[in-house]
Amino acid sequence: MPGKPKRACIVGSGNWGSAIAKIVGTNAARLPQFDDRVTMYVYEELINGKKLTDIINDTHENVKYLPGHKLPPNVVAVPDVVEAAKDADILIFVVPHQFVRSLCSTLLGKIKPTAIGLSLIKGFDRAEGGGIELISHIITRQLKIQCAVLMGANLAGEVADEKFCETTIGCRDSRLAPGLRDLIQTEYFRVVVVDDEDAVEVCGALKNIVACGAGFVDGLGLGDNTKAAVIRLGLMEMIKFVDVFYPGSKLSTFFESCGVADLITTCYGGRNRRVSEAFVRTGKSIKQLEDELLNGQKLQGPYTAEEVNYMLKTREMEDKFPLFTAIFRICTGHLNAKELISCIKNHPEHMNSNLIPQPVHSKL
Numbered sequence: 001m002p003g004k005p006k007r008a009c010i011v012g013s014g015n016w017g018s019a020i021a022k023i024v025g026t027n028a029a030r031l032p033q034f035d036d037r038v039t040m041y042v043y044e045e046l047i048n049g050k051k052l053t054d055i056i057n058d059t060h061e062n063v064k065y066l067p068g069h070k071l072p073p074n075v076v077a078v079p080d081v082v083e084a085a086k087d088a089d090i091l092i093f094v095v096p097h098q099f100v101r102s103l104c105s106t107l108l109g110k111i112k113p114t115a116i117g118l119s120l121i122k123g124f125d126r127a128e129g130g131g132i133e134l135i136s137h138i139i140t141r142q143l144k145i146q147c148a149v150l151m152g153a154n155l156a157g158e159v160a161d162e163k164f165c166e167t168t169i170g171c172r173d174s175r176l177a178p179g180l181r182d183l184i185q186t187e188y189f190r191v192v193v194v195d196d197e198d199a200v201e202v203c204g205a206l207k208n209i210v211a212c213g214a215g216f217v218d219g220l221g222l223g224d225n226t227k228a229a230v231i232r233l234g235l236m237e238m239i240k241f242v243d244v245f246y247p248g249s250k251l252s253t254f255f256e257s258c259g260v261a262d263l264i265t266t267c268y269g270g271r272n273r274r275v276s277e278a279f280v281r282t283g284k285s286i287k288q289l290e291d292e293l294l295n296g297q298k299l300q301g302p303y304t305a306e307e308v309n310y311m312l313k314t315r316e317m318e319d320k321f322p323l324f325t326a327i328f329r330i331c332t333g334h335l336n337a338k339e340l341i342s343c344i345k346n347h348p349e350h351m352n353s354n355l356i357p358q359p360v361h362s363k364l
Contacts, residue, residue: 006034007087008028008035008090008092009090009092010094011041011091012040013041014094016094018040020184022069022070022075027184027186029072033182038074038075039088042062045064045296053077053079056077057076057077064295081103085115086112089114089116093120093121093139098123104138107143116146116176117147118169119139119150125138132310135201136197150169151204151257152262153166167189168258169193170196174195180193194250194256198249202246203258203259206234208266208272209305209308210234213326214227215278216280216330216340218276219337220337235263236349237321241308241321275290278293302331323343323344326343
């Protein structure tokens with residue numbers, strides 16, 4: 001990205017948005033190819049009678065979504081998304097996926113035509129007429145800009161604590177990749193760039209469904225062996241889903257941070273797992289637990305499970321993805337969580353007799 005320093009805007013300010021703002025602000029301040037000032041769109045809220053944007057700009061701390069962590073002083077909280085984004089060359093989207101369409105509608109015609117996007121949003125949206133649509137595709141279509149994606153085993157609190165982790169950027173355009181990598185990478189946050197953009201994004205969405213299954217296992221007290229089986233079968237369904245609906249992707253992508261690493265960490269440490277465990281233990285609804293446990297954050301897994309099921313149902317493929325289907329039915333109250341294992345005992349991955357090795361006859 002040669003020439004005039006590039007300006008970055010972070011569209012969103014939850015815990016993940018604030019954690020990435022810490023990285024982007026630090027890199028923008030130290031690297032000459034980026035403008036020092038980083039804007040961060042903050043949905044305005046009152047905290048003890050004071051505006052959240054004022055608190056962030058005065059104390060350099062998002063006291064609601066990332067308390068205890070100082071943001072760089074060059075990160076400026078802005079309550080108007082158009083004002084925050086209008087001069088940006090790089091728009092980093094990190095909001096719940098349910099709000100993307102309305103945000104894009106608001107921004108249409110109000111941003112630089114040369115701007116590029118980077119989506120950190122893990123989820124799908126429902127396409128008109130059936131199926132699902134990737135968030136980066138919505139951003140590209142509605143705003144008429146290129147949009148890469150970033151997904152990985154990146155629990156926000158650990159990133160903010162500067163504990164070492166990896167992430168994956170999916171970017172088809174090799175000219176844009178170095179600039180995006182430089183803006184994001186630090187000594188503790190290591191970036192691998194691949195061109196398999198769709199598979200990177202699909203992994204980031206689907207792993208939240210599997211994490212719900214892991215949470216059900218925890219809630220039922222079934223142990224780590226059972227959870228490992230759910231994780232493995234979940235990975236197989238993720239690979240199969242990409243193969244069916246996004247053909248041409250690379251198997252190697254599933255072994256990047258966006259794939260197996262993100263799946264594992266989310267199934268042991270993420271909010272989808274935590275809420276799903278509480279769902280089994282308490283009998284409360286997903287919505288009620290989301291309100292009680294997440295401090296205003298949104299849960300992605302159950303919504304993504306619904307969107308994926310909508311796609312599978314329209315293609316008459318629910319039986320090909322029994323884990324995704326069972327998790328959806330449990331989340332919506334159509335199946336008791338105790339039935340999870342029954343639903344996957346006859347999983348296609350267990351039924352392929354061609355994979356059963358023949359006995360080896362020993363002469364000993």
